[in-house]
Amino acid sequence: MTDAAELTDRTSKLLAAHPPATTDRADFLKARFDAGLAWVHFPEGLGGLGAPRSLQAVVDAELAAAGAPDNDPRRIGIGLGMAAPTILKYGSQEVKERFLRPLWTGEEVWCQLFSEPGAGSDLAALGTRAVRDGDSGDWIVDGQKVWTSSAHVARWAILIARTDPDLPKHRGITYFVCDMTDPGVEVRPLRQITGEAEFNEVFLTGVRIPDAHRLGEVGEGWKVAQTTLNNERVAIGGMRLPREGGMIGPIARTWRERPELRTHDLHQRLLTLWVEAEVSRLAGERLRQQLVAGQPGPEGSAMKLAFARLNQAISGLEVELRAEEGLLYDDWTMRRPELVDFTGRDAGYRYLRSKGNSIEGGTTEVLLNIVAERVLGLPSEPRNDKDVAWKDLAR
Numbered sequence: 001m002t003d004a005a006e007l008t009d010r011t012s013k014l015l016a017a018h019p020p021a022t023t024d025r026a027d028f029l030k031a032r033f034d035a036g037l038a039w040v041h042f043p044e045g046l047g048g049l050g051a052p053r054s055l056q057a058v059v060d061a062e063l064a065a066a067g068a069p070d071n072d073p074r075r076i077g078i079g080l081g082m083a084a085p086t087i088l089k090y091g092s093q094e095v096k097e098r099f100l101r102p103l104w105t106g107e108e109v110w111c112q113l114f115s116e117p118g119a120g121s122d123l124a125a126l127g128t129r130a131v132r133d134g135d136s137g138d139w140i141v142d143g144q145k146v147w148t149s150s151a152h153v154a155r156w157a158i159l160i161a162r163t164d165p166d167l168p169k170h171r172g173i174t175y176f177v178c179d180m181t182d183p184g185v186e187v188r189p190l191r192q193i194t195g196e197a198e199f200n201e202v203f204l205t206g207v208r209i210p211d212a213h214r215l216g217e218v219g220e221g222w223k224v225a226q227t228t229l230n231n232e233r234v235a236i237g238g239m240r241l242p243r244e245g246g247m248i249g250p251i252a253r254t255w256r257e258r259p260e261l262r263t264h265d266l267h268q269r270l271l272t273l274w275v276e277a278e279v280s281r282l283a284g285e286r287l288r289q290q291l292v293a294g295q296p297g298p299e300g301s302a303m304k305l306a307f308a309r310l311n312q313a314i315s316g317l318e319v320e321l322r323a324e325e326g327l328l329y330d331d332w333t334m335r336r337p338e339l340v341d342f343t344g345r346d347a348g349y350r351y352l353r354s355k356g357n358s359i360e361g362g363t364t365e366v367l368l369n370i371v372a373e374r375v376l377g378l379p380s381e382p383r384n385d386k387d388v389a390w391k392d393l394a395r
Contacts, residue, residue: 002051004058010035010049011062021066029071029105032063034335042088046100054289072105074339078101078150079110081239083158090175090224092216099156099177111337112232113145113178114225118395120147121363123260123392124169124222126202129253130161130176132222139163139176139208139214140183147360148370151187151200152336158228159209160221165391173221177213178392184208193352195332198340221303230300240288241281247311247350248277250343252317254320270321271312280306301362306365308357311342315351322347330376 018031022055031049032038037059043046063070073080080103087099091237096118102108107333119126128143141161151157157178164172178185184207189197196324216224244252255262255270287303342350383394 007058025069041305076106081109082228082232086228108155111151111157113157113159116149128161130163137211139209140206145202148200159321169390175215175224176209196335243258247314301367305367311354311357315354318347319351
């Protein structure tokens with residue numbers, strides 16, 4: 001069993017062989033992956049050492065102290081938080097070896113082709129079709145996806161498509177890895193309330209996917225997708241933050257630096273939100289510790305739900321605190337950013353962008369149902385489509 005002392009020793013050897021000050025960033029990240037220090041709980045040869053997940057902090061602290069580069073996790077968050085755990089659990093050995101290293105180093109960016117114009121909150125109603133080509137065994141995919149973050153910079157995508165319309169909607173779905181550079185993949189920008197196009201529409205027309213890029217069994221895509229979705233909600237709602245990290249940081253700094261803006265009412269509301277932000281941060285830390293024992297469960301939905309509500313409340317208070325200044329917005333230029341930077345922009349951006357938090361990664365309404373049913377054990381809502389073939393559903 002790998003322990004903290006061994007990880008410290010391995011990290012020291014990595015730093016000695018590849019000094020961060022003189023080693024190319026990409027070369028250092030590749031060496032770190034090959035040394036098993038990327039995500040230590042992954043198997044050997046796949047960026048890990050089969051060590052307890054909790055020991056990752058030992059490696060991260062040693063590397064941070066040495067000034068080693070990271071893999072820019074905000075830019076590749078979909079790959080790290082959603083694609084990687086799904087590939088690890090359901091991918092063949094060849095798929096794991098092909099995708100995990102460039103995914104972790106950031107050489108290949110990933111996106112998620114799940115939501116559709118008619119299947120957002122009700123994701124299982126998706127209509128994108130994947131039909132088996134009898135001659136080659138490949139899958140031919142046709143359909144449309146929407147709200148796809150990073151599709152404009154992504155090399156690969158995780159994709160769910162309907163392979164059997166004669167089965168009820170939660171069955172007959174299969175999970176694939178899609179090459180975003182293949183013929184038939186068209187990415188169109190979706191301009192948001194911020195003026196940017198961080199999201200995209202993706203049109204799939206006759207896209208050919210080899211069967212080797214299927215994750216899980218044919219027709220079991222919904223089960224595979226649950227691994228992705230559970231990890232997504234942990235990635236969004238359970239990010240590791242220092243005290244006053246995230247959205248509470250900018251408003252706390254403004255409060256300290258601008259005493260002329262203070263009122264008693266604003267003070268009381270800020271104190272309440274500060275406490276809620278700290279509770280959420282600590283709850284996220286506990287959730288990450290629980291992950292040491294296994295895969296994330298429905299608790300991640302509660303964290304993501306709290307994350308969205310808290311961000312919107314904090315950003316609203318910040319705009320109010322700044323008064324006329326809060327109504328200003330830095331730049332409406334149409335851009336296609338590679339990441340979301342909540343704290344690096346102004347209060348107006350935070351206020352507008354946080355509105356999307358209650359939609360992305362599972363809508364608030366869906367997450368409330370998940371928490372009610374899977375955490376609190378309440379009865380599920382009545383469903384009249386449970387045993388109806390997807391092709392017979394009203395659309």
